[in-house]
Amino acid sequence: MNAQRPLVEVRDLKMHFPIHSGLLRRQTGAVKAVDGVTFDIYEGETLGLVGESGCGKSTCGRAVLRLYDLTSGEVVVDGRAIGTESQGSLRRMRTTMQMVFQDPQACLNPRMTVGAIIGEPLDEHTDWPRKKKRARVEELMDQVGLNRAFLNRYPHEFSGGQRQRIGIARALALKPKFIVCDEPIAALDVSIQAQVVNLLEELQDELGLTYLFISHDLSMVRHIADRVAVMYLGKVVELAPRDALYDEPLHPYTEALLSAVPEPDPAMAGRKRERIVLKGDVPSPANPPAGCNFCTRCPKVMEVCHRIDPAFREVRPGHFAACHLNDPRYGPEHSESAEPTAPEATRTQHGGTR
Amino acid sequence: MPAGDARPVLEVRDLRTVFQTRGGEVHAVNSVSFDVKPGELLGVVGESGSGKSVTMMSLVGLLPMPPAEVRGGEVLLDGEDLLKVSPARLRDVRGGEVGFIFQDPMTSLNPVFTVGFQIIEPIRRHMGLNKRQARERAVELLELVGIPGARGRLSDYPHQFSGGMRQRVMIAIALACDPKVLIADEPTTALDVTIQAQILEIVEDLRARLGMAIVWITHDLGVVAGIADRVMVMYGGQVVEHAPVHPLFNDPRHPYTRALLRTIPTVTGARADKLQVIEGQPPMLGAAPSACPFRDRCPLAFDRCHAENPLREVVAPNHDVACFHPLAHTAKEAVA
Structure with a gap:
């Protein structure tokens, strides 16, 4: 799988947030959230990005989609450098790259129905007639395991796992190649986490998606990722194929x-x-x-x-x-x-x- | 190692808590019984909404009433029923004999008081020390939980501490008056794994030194496997399985416990191609249970599960399970 071409190339990516202080609000320093990160993501693979909170992994994920303006460095997605694209042409590229957010409660508009939420990317990026859009929304709901009958319901009527499915369906609407999953399971219960992770894996097999999977849960990353990058304080300290990283860090x-x-390993239970x-x-x-x-x-x-x-x-x-x-x-x-x-x-x- | 013959310091019998909401009653805790002995660590595991936190908050009257209502049961702290005592006595118990560590150290410390003030407050209230003595005790406590430069940090405010440090302050406050029982409600859930490892070490160490009973609520089975003596699994407001830690992880009897153990990936050992899932959603607790709460998600459910709520039955020494299925009573490695 790794012999394929890289879909995403990140070169020396830096994302600094300025600190202003003093009477004149002059810039007195910078939070170096991401400080020189380099990696590739190959087509069809899942790159896991792990680290503690505050290490810059979410910032890195957002910068890769250029949701922030980069301080320096270069990001190439599907052959096009997005670091310096204008907002207009960036917008047209959004169909190939999408994001699934951490908190399914916060990233869904409570005043929009599920159908409207999932269909919004279609409204923005296509000129399809209403019937075609609706058919696509229903197809997406089937794909992520939501009942079609819930099309006109509102997000608050769903549980956390189902809301995350809505977020995933929205990300899939434009048939993207690359999805950044920013802690998609952190807010969910263990038994629901497994459902969402399995869904992400099934969709990857079915649609040939490429994921950047950001998480602090090392055991879940071991399950889903092909290669894993470990971040510490704005830098990638280690990047390796999954088994190499977990077996020989x-x-x-x-x-x-x-x-x-901590491991729920039966053989080890009750032992130190x-x-x-x-x-x-x-x-x-x-x-x-x-x-x-x-x-x-x-x-x-x-x-x-x-x-x-x-x-x-x-x-x-x-x-x-x-x-x-x-x-x-x-x-x-x-x-x-x-x-x-x-x-x-x-x-x-x-x-x-x- | 807890002495096997010691009398339990905390005994809970048949506790039931109900919330009155606009949409009707929610039966959050249904006939929960358990006990803890001095020096013992009881792990309580379950998904969110399974009633773990509500159970523990019911014990010392921390729930707002109304809408909450403790409908019945007994909470015996050294033989004294906490559900029947006066509010004044309950105030003595809270923070004095029963210490509480809450989940989120960001929101459970008061941002406008110094950390020192917040540690000293319960010491002066419960132990009757004067200001200087209380201050000394506070320094001692902060050193105990491993905060460097403890004396200097007493006058700092919570926002000057990191997440892990704040949780240590919470632990220091909970330990301030040498409680007999320490209730820790998801104390490490909001923390990173490396900080969690630090906190777990501190708790292990303190338990060995101070010998208090600890109730540790978590949804992380890995944490429980590492520190608990006994484990209680909750589902839908009920205790579905209760066993010493080793049998629970090696010979789980309840279908829910088994499924839960299988859904979790690990960082060592074989890696499964596909994660096992528990299909469906946790139950709504709209009424007192009349059937097994796990029936809709259970692969082994049969007629009786839909008609009756199973009671906890002893299946092995110190091991009880609330399940009708014969496999729960016999099998070691059953195909579920």
């Missing part, structure tokens, strides 16, 4: 993140697992630390990390990481621990029953 942050996920507990909080993106962004919390921090920001390198084919541990120049004595198998082996699992 190369960046200490990914490792810590994975070990922090060795966790890597990170100290402290994420630094403010308005004032990131010098050197590596992660150096303030990293359990494997070295002297060089405080001075030089590690480059985002291809450590192994298809497996990128931004960490000095993987650089033979800086981490010779640490190079053993950067080997793929070593972190796995050192993470002992002692089974003291409580």
Whole structure:
């Protein structure tokens, strides 16, 4: 699947929000929400984008669709650079790229019927007669598993999972190639999450969609994504095919993140697992630390990390990481621990029953 | 490890809570019974709307009445029925003998008072310490939950703390008066996994040191698997399964528990091609239950499930299930 051409190319994307202060409201700094992110999304794949809240993953997703004006960098979607397009021609491109938002309560207009909500993109971008539009809306409702009879109901009459289905149907209306899913399941209950994720996967198989799936739920991303990018403080620290990332994380942050996920594993129930507990909080993106962004919390921090920001390198084919541990120049004595198998082996699992 | 023979510090029997709404009654809690022993951690799991939070808030009268109404049952805290005591006594219990950690640390701290004031307030109210002693105690508590520079931060306001720090402040307030029972209502749901791991460590550590009983409400089965001694699964305002943590995860008996465990993907082990789903929606709780609340989504439902509400029956030591199906009573690894 990965041998295909990239549908979305993101190059050194930066999204800074200015901070104004003082009497004259001069710009005194910037929140570096996304600070130099580079990745490709191949046609037909799902790229998972994970990270803690405030790491810039949603901003990144929105910037990729140019819902913000980029500070710098380039985004190419389906062969066209959208970073500098005028709003008018951008508008015509919206048919190929759509978004599913996090909160299905907030992103649906409470005064519009479901039919009107799903049909709105058709009103904007097509000159179809009303009958044809209605047929398309009904087709979409079938596709996402909503009863056609609910066409004239309002969003408040639906449950959270059904509302998310309405949001998905709206995103699908114009037959897009690329959909950014910004935490589509975060607001839903576990049993409903699985329904929505399965729906997204079925639609992908059926329609050949490409997803950027933004989530903080590492286990759900493992299920849905083909490749996974991990963000920390505005930067992608690791990008790898799913299994490589979950089995052999190369960046200490990914490792810590994975070990922090509590697991409902029957074999482990009632037993204690060795966790890597990170100290402290994420630094403010308005004032990131010098050197590596992660150096303030990293359990494997070295002297060089405080001075030089590690480059985002291809450590192994298809497996990128931004960490000095993987650089033979800086981490010779640490190079053993950067080997793929070593972190796995050192993470002992002692089974003291409580 | 809780002593097996200790007397429960909190015992709840047959609790029923009803909300009066314009659209009719909502029976949010139906005959819920459970107990917690000192030093024990009881996990309460369920979807939103399953009655977990309402149950716990009913215990100490935190629900606005009306529209809420506790229709019946007993809440015995060391033998004293909290549903029958005077409001003044209940105020002593709240924050004193029963500590509460709420879900959202952003909204449950008062933004216009300093953090120090909010910790000192219950200490002075319940423990009768003077200002200086209370201040010392507050510093001690903040250090206990791992806030660096605790003394200096007493005069800070909640907005100067990050989410994880605010939740620690909430924990410090809940622990302020050495409660016998700590009720934690989704304390880590609003937090990131790395911060959640920090909070879980603190709670583990505090439980070992202070030996209080903890009721931990969550919808995250992973969290429960890691910290609980016993687990209670709620669905539709009722307890459908209750067992020590190991049997619950290895030998779940109720079809809902089984389905719930199967819907969750993991970060290790085999990856399923397709997630298992529980079809359908959670039930509306418009009336007192007359049939099994899970019947419409249950793959094993049969005639009796539509006619009668199953009672909790003991199927193994300390393990009870509310299900009529024979598989719930016998099978270890059943095909459901």
